[in-house]
Amino acid sequence: MEKTEEGLIELFMNWAPNIGIAIGILLAFYILNRAITKIINSSQSRFDLDPHLVSLVRRTNRITLFVLALLTAFGTLGVNISAMVAGLGLTGFALGFALKDTISNLLSGVLILLYRPFQIGNVIKVGSFEGEVVGIDLRYTILSSDGQKILIPNAKLFTDPIIVFNGETDTVATEQKQD
Numbered sequence: 001m002e003k004t005e006e007g008l009i010e011l012f013m014n015w016a017p018n019i020g021i022a023i024g025i026l027l028a029f030y031i032l033n034r035a036i037t038k039i040i041n042s043s044q045s046r047f048d049l050d051p052h053l054v055s056l057v058r059r060t061n062r063i064t065l066f067v068l069a070l071l072t073a074f075g076t077l078g079v080n081i082s083a084m085v086a087g088l089g090l091t092g093f094a095l096g097f098a099l100k101d102t103i104s105n106l107l108s109g110v111l112i113l114l115y116r117p118f119q120i121g122n123v124i125k126v127g128s129f130e131g132e133v134v135g136i137d138l139r140y141t142i143l144s145s146d147g148q149k150i151l152i153p154n155a156k157l158f159t160d161p162i163i164v165f166n167g168e169t170d171t172v173a174t175e176q177k178q179d
Contacts, residue, residue: 015077022073029069036061050113052138056106101155102139108158109138118164125163126152 037058044054067088075081096103113136118124123132124143129152131145141157143150 018077022076025073025076026069029065029072033062033065036065050136052136053110053113056110056138104155105139105153108154109136109140111158112136112141112154113138117162123165125165126157126160 040054040058040061043049044051071081071084074084118133120133120136123130129143129145129150131143131148131150133141134144134149135142138154140151140153143152
């Protein structure tokens with residue numbers, strides 16, 4: 001019985017510093033996440049950024065720092081993280097391939113929200129669709145035409161020519177796919 005107790009105490013004494021360091025790393029990443037979130041929130045009003053875009057950046061920051069914190073903490077505890085990193089890479093590749101259309105719409109939505117080729121309230125024409133822009137989301141843009149709601153994927157808006165009717169003059173915004 002004494003050997004078991006001595007073994008547990010010795011094991012605890014060997015692991016205690018590493019566990020303390022790992023908890024410190026998690027705490028440091030938590031504080032870093034809070035600081036970056038404050039910067040992102042203040043940037044929204046300062047640069048007049050779209051709330052959907054800011055929300056996406058906040059979530060991406062939180063998830064990225066969480067994964068980095070876990071990998072760093074596990075590495076400090078002596079866990080071989082190379083298999084985890086390889087697994088994350090393969091998972092990312094598989095998800096990227098499976099969700100390529102959704103990711104294309106998402107990235108196109110981010111670029112539309114950044115470049116703002118049209119605003120809510122503008123009347124636009126894309127292909128055979130024409131209507132007033134009533135909403136711009138990360139995945140699609142919502143047009144209203146004759147009482148109907150038309151959802152156009154942002155990838156189509158980013159690659160096809162867009163005619164923006166401003167009221168006084170008509171302009172053509174051609175967002176061409178970058179090679």
